[in-house]
Amino acid sequence: MKKSIGKPLALAAGFMLAGTVLAQATASADEEEGKYKPITWAENAPLSSMDPSKVTAAIDFDGLTATNDGLFRADKNNKPQPALAESYEVSDDGLHYTFKLRKGAEWSNGTPITANDFVYGWQRTNDPKTASQYAYLFSGIKNADAIQNGKEKDLSKLGVKAEDDHTLKVDLEKPLPQLISMLPMAPFFPQNEAFVKEVGAKYGTQSKYILSSGPYVQQDWNGSNDTVTYKKNEKYYDKDAVKTKKLTIKTIADQNTGYNLYKSDTLDFTTLSPQQVTASKNDKAFTTIPSATASYMQLNEKQVPEFKNTNIRRAISYAIDRKILADKILTGSATPATTFSATKLVENPNDGEDFSKSVTVDGAVTHDLDKAQELFDKGLKETGSKDLEIELLADDSDGAKRSAEFLQSQLQQIDGLKVKIKMVPFKQRISLSADKKFDMVISLWGADYADPSTFLDLYKSDSPFNEGSWHNDEYDALIDRANGEHVNDPKKRFADYKEAEQLMSKEMGVVPLYYRSQAAFVRPSVKGMVYQPAGAPYDFKWAYKE
Amino acid sequence: MAELNQVSAADFELLPNDRKRNNETIEKPSLSFAQDAWRRLKKNKGAFISLWVIVVIVAAAFISIPYANTTTTAEQNVMQQNLPPKAPGNLPGFNGKQKVDGERFDAYKRADVKKGEYHIFGTDQFGRDIFKRVLYGTRVSLQVALIAALMDLVFGVTYGMISGWKGGRVDMVMQRIVEIISSVPNLVVFVLLILIMKPGLFSIALGIALTSWTSMSRLIRAEVLSLKEQDFISAAKTLGTSPWKIGLRHLVPNVSSTIIVQLMFTIPSAIFFEALLSFIGIGIPVPMASLGTLLNDGQTAFQFYPYQLVFPALILSALMIAFNLLADGLRDAFDPRTRD
């Protein structure tokens, strides 16, 4: 009711009738602004792309999720809820989906959001020319693989069609039980063809070259600056649910700086280092943000023949005290892992228990140094080697560095095992592991969607992510069954995955280390934040600050 | 005038034979250049103390090899992590008590540390003894600096001498090369090098030397240019002494003071530069440690465990100040203008 009324009044002079309406609207908005304060958030890296087809970094997912809606949006329990879709139907064979789209939804420039926007967006992501790094998520949708491989040049052959403006049909090659859980992710967002074509290669590189279909519109991003603001999108169909008028996201690379800024009330959020956690556990603002991300060691059987021996792999696993690793070394950002699959991924369809918990084999992934030594000696005898010297590859991120130093000292407790550390930048670690040029590597995998397949399919013997080259026919058969015969039967499929996971834990195909989480300070007056364990880490749609 | 005639021969005294020599003797004992410099250095209190500080730190760092080496400093006892300093006796600040999250407690008791076990600098997040780590880190830092200084010495001095001695075309080309190299920022040269080489003690030292040798070569060249014109060199040349012999016999001794002073400046700046690299994340790789990596680890935790920053910072500062003061002192001591 105070200062900001000036402008609408000036306008109202021109349009007498509309004037009153406008003035009223501002009045109520003003009240709201008084009620809910702006939120200032911190990210540790700068925004790199706002193009849903080219997104890669977590912060990009955050930005896109703040400004867009997909067919579905994950709610605070991480369940996909219809968003731009109103309802959907699936055929009995699980191969055909029909989505009814919400009427009246608009882009931030006022054009209506139609089924064509989804068709265009999905085609663009699959077009090999776009080189989308997340196009693989579409695998299983009709012709997606063929288009990505360049075998099918006609993009319109992709299994997604607009029957009319508000009906979207998706045809699959094979059933995809994870499809709905993937739809809240950025690569599945709609893209407005006219707009994308108009701005061309600049699409998604600056605030002025993006359109919003979601809760916020982005401002002031020039492609490389460290402070980006988001304003409430007044064209958003669900704008009543959006309480925050202004959201500012700052890039703060140094955790000490973030901590100091939080303490001085400049930031409402900051992630915490292990030392900061130790000193803040009693703070009201201390929050542990779950994420469906797991860290594990891959043992390269191609480079170290001894790793083909199950006893040696198990010895390595038994030598690690994961509780100390999680509590004392990675304090606040990890819980001890007992499975390859991350926690917070999915629930057991029978009883609702967390997948990772319900598939854990007691005593398979635990600490027992005596047993480790015994298995190691036995393994060495079987392989005919005297001792073993291996190099542990890790990237130079803080967590990996800490883990590597700790693991080195843990593993060397086994007599006859010597471990050296090789530390490289993140991307070099990725490419060295992809080329299988390592003895042992600390890997980190974040779920792409809420389904066990996002983890367990990785270690099929023909998967490119099976970097340790562990091979087990029974495991492969179980995974194939889960994806084939049992694909439309959630319970049987779950049983397959459970058996596969347990087989892996016993055979130690990979050595699970910890489930990652994120320790942070979240100002207690900030409410309604949604953290997605898979997909965008932070969803601000319902967030508000009192 | 009559009295004069009265002077007899007995009135005269025979002077000794070596009268002349005695008369010419200067009262001060004769000193070589080095002795003279040493004498003047001793007069400079700051520089002299610095020299001893350096000797003590260097000795401690290298004598402690059996006590603090790669194996012993890597020993982890995570249950005893982040213990504050504790020394025998009940010294304030060394009593093993600390305040975390608003609560003050005896950290040693809480971590079940055996009685009589002390960590005088405390322990780090892995429960490693910081005293050992600092000794070890100091050694690694010094090694990096010494290797860099050695490369500086061999390459920079040779380059500068050749350039200065040959003169003309050769000198011009060589100086253009120096100019080009020194107009690339050292961080850039370093980053490019470290991207292709495996990070480690030697590659970091090499990276530092790659950028610092140019100033050494410049100084040497300037000295050689002026020495070249002097008579004793001309004499040696006329006598047909080979250039190599002239270089070793006449040039090196005459530029040695410049070399020593320059090295005294190279060493601390190498230590410093390595520390900075650690902060960026391209310094000495784990599980090795240097003063730089210790400072960087300490810096991230100083609000809660200040001692993890303070001890490595003290040692680093002591080394830096000592080297700089010593370098200043040596420069003055070698400077003939300040001769008294």
Place this chain on the structure above:
Amino acid sequence: MSGMFKYILKRIGIIFLTLIIVISATFFLMKLMPGSPLANAARLSGEQRQLIESQYGLNDPLMVQYWHYLVNALQFNFGHSFQFQDQPVSRLIAQRIGPSIQLGLQALVFGVISGIGLGAAAAVRRNTKTDTTLSILAVLGVSIPSFVFAALAQYFVGLKLGWLPIAGWEGFKFTILPTIALGMAPLATAARFIRTEMVDVMGSDYIELARAKGLSQNEIVWKHTLRNSLIPLVTLIGPMAVNLMTGSVVIEKIFAIPGIGGQFVSSILTNDYPVIMGTTIVYSMMLMVVLLVTDILYGLIDPRIRLAN
């Protein structure tokens, strides 16, 4: 003046040559590097990978790539960032170079001016307690790494005392702490240099003459000694600029300043080769310009130097 002109032309020639060498060196070093531009490379189909490689020009013969890169780089076109997709590296640098230059200049001015003050004060009172204290202070400035100093200043001045902003870049107040933190090194260098020079000058014949003429101590210090000591200080600006560039990398990260230093570090850690190459070239170029300017300045203010010779 034609000699000066010729000299400048020659220097620009050398700068050009140096640039070509730097560009070539960065190019071939980067070609040796492992690691793909893409974080998710293993997820790409062969077709996608080929298209990306041709998009980044990675399929051409090496010498063709080199030639293209050289020609483009000399026109400040460093290609596209791997990390910030579709963003030209030159734009990324252009958008962030402002704060870096401002911070660098402020730190230089602050460091040099306070250094001169401290150095002069020490020289005037040489061999007294003030001198020793100031000298130790000056050395302390270079004996604590800037990241430690910055972290301490941020915590105590920014958070505990609340006098200055902790981090960010939203106005002059935000620049004070980083300027001081970054300016400590040039401060120490300038102070030590000025002290030595002034002590030297004070012992020279013409100062003796001035004293004999009965000039006041103040006049001697300000008019003769300090002035004559300032001229050679110009030669130190080049090395100071190098240190400032290195230091800014650290300071920008700690104080969350949107400059190229922080970006350089993150590009190193993310293998963003085009940004590394671009920043490298820009850094070298900036340094060369600084060196050229200081040389010209030196020639102009010191009549004894004849640049043309």
